[in-house]
Amino acid sequence: MTEHSLILASSSPQRRALLQQIGFDPLCIAADIDETRLPDEAAAEYVRRLSLEKCQVVADSHRDAVVVGSDTTISIGDQILGKPANLHDATETLLLLSDTQHSVFTGVTVALQGRYESIISETKVEFGVITTEEIRAYWESGEPQGKAGSYAIQGRGALFVRSIHGSYSNVVGLPLHEVAALLKRFGQIALG
Numbered sequence: 722m723t724e725h726s727l728i729l730a731s732s733s734p735q736r737r738a739l740l741q742q743i744g745f746d747p748l749c750i751a752a753d754i755d756e757t758r759l760p761d762e763a764a765a766e767y768v769r770r771l772s773l774e775k776c777q778v779v780a781d782s783h784r785d786a787v788v789v790g791s792d793t794t795i796s797i798g799d800q801i802l803g804k805p806a807n808l809h810d811a812t813e814t815l816l817l818l819s820d821t822q823h824s825v826f827t828g829v830t831v832a833l834q835g836r837y838e839s840i841i842s843e844t845k846v847e848f849g850v851i852t853t854e855e856i857r858a859y860w861e862s863g864e865p866q867g868k869a870g871s872y873a874i875q876g877r878g879a880l881f882v883r884s885i886h887g888s889y890s891n892v893v894g895l896p897l898h899e900v901a902a903l904l905k906r907f908g909q910i911a912l913g
Contacts, residue, residue: 727909730779730790735875739895740789744912745904752778752790764796765841768828773839780832787907790830793894795870797823802870808860811871812853815881818870819851825870825892831903840903842896844887846874851881 729737729747740747752775758767768791776790795802797817805811822845830839864878865871872878874885874892888896901911 726786727904728779728783728786728788730775730788733894735894736791739890739893739897740900743897743901745909747789748786750779750783752776754778756792758801763799764794764801764824764826765828765843767801768792768794768826769830769839769841770828772828772830773837776830776832776837780837784834786833787904787909788832789900789904790832791827791895793825793827793869793891795823795825797821804867804869805865805871808857811860811865812856814871815851815856815859815865816853818848818872818881820849822847823870825887827891827894827896829895829900829903831907833907836907838903838906840896840899842888842891842899844885844889844891844896846882846892847884847886848881849883855880 727745727747729749730752732749732751737747737749754774756771771792772790776788780788802814805814825844825846827842830837859865862877864873864876890897
């Protein structure tokens with residue numbers, strides 16, 4: 722693989738680190754798209770569509786590179802949980818997730834020379850009981866700010882997790898097993 726023959730259509734340090742973990746050193750190019758959810762769009766379709774749109778924006782100007790686009794969201798029932806604007810938002814979200822199970826969906830699209838393939842991964846995460854005092858302390862750590870669902874499983878947010886069913890790396894931002902299999906179909910081999 723030539724240097725930067727793999728492009729991650731994202732500025733996410735977590736996604737870049739996950740790809741590095743399996744032997745890739747992607748060039749990161751953020752894709753500026755409208756991430757507004759369509760009316761009645763299910764979480765799985767929402768992340769698939771956004772991963773495709775992000776991938777297309779970058780692939781259009783980098784046709785000879787393998788481009789990876791992705792998007793992750795958290796849902797509970799039909800409700801998609803976004804990033805908190807403030808402590809009030811984070812408190813509402815984390816109290817909703819407290820002592821219950823939610824789904825983390827990641828859509829991944831890979832492109833090369835006009836060929837596109839997408840996958841969707843779902844992981845079920847169950848939280849224990851979270852108190853408002855814990856939420857305030859967590860908010861003050863700065864970690865939940867800018868995080869879908871108001872938590873980061875790879876950080877202090879792990880304290881809330883009672884169990885996980887599915888891919889841990891999916892919750893961080895990329896389902897590595899599925900991404901490696903997808904990249905292999907495009908001639909890219911993970912080095913682990």
